[in-house]
Amino acid sequence: MHNGIIIGAGPAGLTAAVTCAENGLDVIVLDEYMRAGGRLLGQLYEQPDGKWWNGIKESERLFQQAVDLGVQFRFGTAVSNIEYLDDMWVIYTEKEVLQTSNLLLATGAAESPVPVPGWTLPGVMSVGAAQVMTNVHRVKPGERGVIIGINVLSAAIAMELQLAGVEVASLTLPRMSEVTDVEAHPKEVMDSLLHVSHMAPSPFVKLGSKFMKGDFMKKMGAAFYPKNGVKMWDIPIQLRKAVIEIYGENQVEGVTLATINSKGDVVPGTEENIAADFVCIAGGLYPLAELAAIAGCPFYLVEELGGYVPLHSEEMETTLDGLYVAGNITGIEGAKVAAAQGHVAGLSIARNNGIRSLDYKIMDAIQHVKTTRDHAYIQFHPQIQKGRSKIQDQWNTYQRNVQEV
Structure with missing residues (x-):
């Protein structure tokens, strides 16, 4: 059994894996593609400061950093089902069945x-x-x-x-x-x-x-x-x-x-x-959230985020114990925002594994997500802030209902 399993080796999944490993966790990353990077691999553009953003190089850097920290990767591995049994998340693939108390869904987006x-x-x-x-x-x-x-x-x-x-x-x-x-x-x-x-x-x-x-x-x-x-x-x-x-x-x-x-x-x-x-x-992108649906997450249709997204907090928690989301599964944004969310998710998973004194780091990481979003070169949806506020409002309502019960 692993401290954490991450499904998706894109910018969110890779950054979360690095963050978990830096905090001493035993992490495994699953991805159906044959290499790490996700949608990072196809990105190549000039930034406002004149520097080039090369997604392949960025993904190679993150992947090597994760490998050096002991993160295990399973490429060419599709996940067919997940379920919560005996306080554990069980992940079914064609090759093996894995278990973890902390599961991150960083499955990204699909084209429409x-x-x-x-x-x-x-x-x-x-x-x-x-x-x-x-x-x-x-x-x-x-x-x-x-x-x-x-x-x-x-x-x-x-x-x-x-x-x-x-x-x-x-x-x-x-x-x-x-x-x-x-x-x-x-x-x-x-x-x-x-x-x-x-x-x-x-x-x-x-x-x-x-x-x-x-x-x-x-x-x-x-x-x-x-x-x-x-x-x-x-x-x-x-x-x-x-x-x-x-x-x-x-x-x-x-x-x-x-x-x-x-x-x-x-x-x-x-x-x-x-x-x-x-x-x-080109019909746009929508959050690839089937696994979250299988797990039983509540969803909300938020057009400003690109479609149906699972209910989640700023700390990347879902309403289900030990299940987290990060990246475009939470709404369509750029790779830098996805990576920032992955960092938050990694810290939240580490805290849930008993690593102490992470509250301030998580607060700083959440703020970094917001700053990264504010300075994004492009936004896939002009009213992304409105969409994020809608999800946060729903999360606050959920929290109040839980406390009342």
């Missing part, structure tokens, strides 16, 4: 691609898959591509593809439907685009973020947004065009675009074809 006619053709992939191919495996997904879906994730990955010498012909919208309502609405997407305007060299986008504060001005912005789009890193961003279909015989050959009005409706007779040998679909 938007369905587009023709999306089953070879050469169509999620935007995250293109990122992994390019930044992790150093394989180009193609020579010329189109990204369907304009959001923080797709904008960042488009930049990374450009750095790798891949031509991104356009970032554009999916066609409006019941499934693609928000993703296909120019005004909603404008809000998201302006949120990352500091990353864009386009004067139109930068200026837009300064005066499009009110709802009326945002509607005006969507209405008068140039039909040919504007450019970020020489990539056309087209809020007035939508992909009608992806076409090709045996593989992707291109996409059919049409002009849309400010409400997202297609203007008949405006269809045009754009040649491409691959297409990325």
Whole structure:
């Protein structure tokens, strides 16, 4: 039996493992991938201070630090079930059954691609898959591509593809439907685009973020947004065009675009074809929380956090004894915030194992999470603070109810 088991070897899981091991705990980390890093592996971008954030190097640093501290890793290991028996968490994998009194779920997030006619053709992939191919495996997904879906994730990955010498012909919208309502609405997407305007060299986008504060001005912005789009890193961003279909015989050959009005409706007779040998679909990320559901955690739908998240405290505790969460399972944010949360979780686990004098360290670590969030280069959801407050309010209500009982 181990002092702690961590499911997920991304930034949250790795940092939690290091923190636990530094406090003398015997820790094991499980991950279904063949190496440590999680979504860190695909990240490569220039920070405001001019330094480059290289996710592969960062994950290698954390992994080596954990190994040097005696942390055990089980890669290529999928977890099929977890349950709480006799005051222990039992973790079932294909190879073995493990037990621990402290279990951390750091399972991260998954992509939610938007369905587009023709999306089953070879050469169509999620935007995250293109990122992994390019930044992790150093394989180009193609020579010329189109990204369907304009959001923080797709904008960042488009930049990374450009750095790798891949031509991104356009970032554009999916066609409006019941499934693609928000993703296909120019005004909603404008809000998201302006949120990352500091990353864009386009004067139109930068200026837009300064005066499009009110709802009326945002509607005006969507209405008068140039039909040919504007450019970020020489990539056309087209809020007035939508992909009608992806076409090709045996593989992707291109996409059919049409002009849309400010409400997202297609203007008949405006269809045009754009040649491409691959297409990325970007529908955003959602917390990967199935294991928390299996465990019996209560969930809340918090749109500002990306979907359903398990109820948890700032100390990364859940309502279940010895079960913790950290990283994107608690809400969609960047790797640095996930790592900061992992540090908090590691300290909480150590305290639960009897390590004393950690209260002040935990308070400092919680504050570091907030500071890291405030200084994040990009936020996947503009109202992340509102989402965090909602979960904290629910946790406070839970605590009061427990005390009353």
